[in-house]
Amino acid sequence: MKLSLAILSLALSVPASLMAQDSLKVTSGEYPNTFSSGSANVSPFTQQSKRFNDWAVSFGAGVPLVQSADLTSIKNGNGNGKDLVGYSAYVSIDKAITHAFGINLQYDRGETRQGWFNTKDSAPTNASVNQQVGARTQYDAISILGDINFSNLLRRVDNKSPFRWALHGYAGIGTIAYKAYQKDEFGQRLMTEIKPFKLNSFFGQAGAGLKYKINRRLDIEGRVMYIVTTDDQFDGGGAQYSDINKREDQVSDNFFNATLGLSLKLGKHESHLMWHDPLQEIYYKMDVLASKNEDITVCKSGDADNDGVCDDWDRQLDTPAGARVDGAGVALDVDLDGVIDLYDKCVTVPGPVENNGCPTTTAAVTSSGTVTSTDTQLDGIEFDLNSDRILPSNTPILNNAVNYINSSNGSYKVIGATDTRATDEYNQKLSEKRASSVKNYLIKNGVDSSKLSAEGRGEKDLKYPECEPATKCPEWKNRANRRVFFEAK
Incomplete structure (x- = not known):
């Protein structure tokens, strides 16, 4: 070829x-x-x-x-x-x-x-x-x-x-x-x-x-x-x-x-x-890679409040010094009474802020049937955001209120409040629902309905007025604003 x-x-x-x-x-x-x-x-x-x-x-x-x-x-x-x-x-x-x-x-x-x-x-x-x-x-x-x-x-x-x-x-x-x-x-x-x-x-x-x-x-x-x-x-x-x-x-x-x-x-x-x-x-x-030692930089954005939680995922950037926090950097409040554990004198028992988180003593009824301001304001009945459901942690406080109201001769106004989120109209309706929810609970548990009335004040009655708007305050203060309390008539 x-x-x-x-x-x-x-x-x-x-x-x-x-x-x-x-x-x-x-x-x-x-x-x-x-x-x-x-x-x-x-x-x-x-x-x-x-x-x-x-x-x-x-x-x-x-x-x-x-x-x-x-x-x-x-x-x-x-x-x-x-x-x-x-x-x-x-x-x-x-x-x-x-x-x-x-x-x-x-x-x-x-x-x-x-x-x-x-x-x-x-x-x-x-x-x-x-x-x-x-x-x-x-x-x-x-x-x-x-x-x-x-x-x-x-x-x-x-x-x-x-x-x-x-x-x-x-x-x-x-x-x-x-x-x-x-x-x-x-x-x-x-x-x-x-x-x-x-x-x-x-x-x-x-x-x-x-x-x-x-x-x-x-x-x-x-x-x-x-x-x-x-x-x-x-x-x-x-x-x-x-x-x-x-x-x-x-x-x-x-x-x-x-x-x-x-x-x-x-x-x-x-x-x-x-x-x-x-x-x-x-x-x-x-x-x-197995033999290489490389320094890993954590908390690149720092930890402004020095609570051990990096600012990148810290939900509360102004935690008070010394306060214990959860994984999200929020100060702990074990009894959910609105007073963080750092300032709470009764960590495991809910109580009002005015009493450093401890329950008030049994109020004495006067001859006229009236009570003092401290006794008639039961703080710490708080609510989750956008909710009127009574939290299980508030049950002991409400049961104390049942005993107190039944033992007194006066009548009381159940007042609901909210934080400053959402519109005024929405907050007003939500506060009315919260007040009605607590009133119905008290009546269901033995309080005479003639002694109670319910009123919603929306965001007009803040425990912490500086929290307007809500973004100015840590969450625990906003939570304290979402509450129901009592006033004597």
């Missing part, structure tokens, strides 16, 4: 992809656009940013054996022939796209031998009559092969050791040109000739190879490929409907090609992309 095919195969290798490897080169200043990976550390790929060799030249030689045809290489398919061995050679230019995939441009040249005898030997008597002919086929082929590195693709995550063996899978298509000869007692003659790049010259091949890494430059590989010629005349049987080509039903003469070859890795880098394990970098970075 003409040498031009080999030259052509080399010429076709010139156009190549320049985007085979990820770049580690970084840029600064300009944020990535919509089409970038999203990372600020990106830049166009350049040859200077390459980290691995990704080109190689492979070559090798082997033995082709026609297996699926009318004339075969092993015992001619019926046990009566001879084992006929041909020869083959290949050269390829290999481009690694990733650590697990590459593309090879390959040129093959060889000769298969099949039939009853070797065409170099004399033909038996009446070989043509008995169809005991010998054949050989000289072929040249150019193909493009996809190369999958299964060892890298299926590599275990926990396997940290370097590896020197790699299993590759190949598949591709190409064009094949051949001359098929047949020999009988009348001599040897050309039966079929196929030119390259014709419609009937296309073929496919697939197979596997096992590579061993000799050093950073050289690999050795054993490879077995199965070639599908798509042609029933490749074996030298003659025309499609000749007597020999009627022996088998298949319309494609196929053969195995077992080869042993070397791969020369090109480039200036220490490692080739197809031998690179991306996980090795992760192992290294994890080791670096």
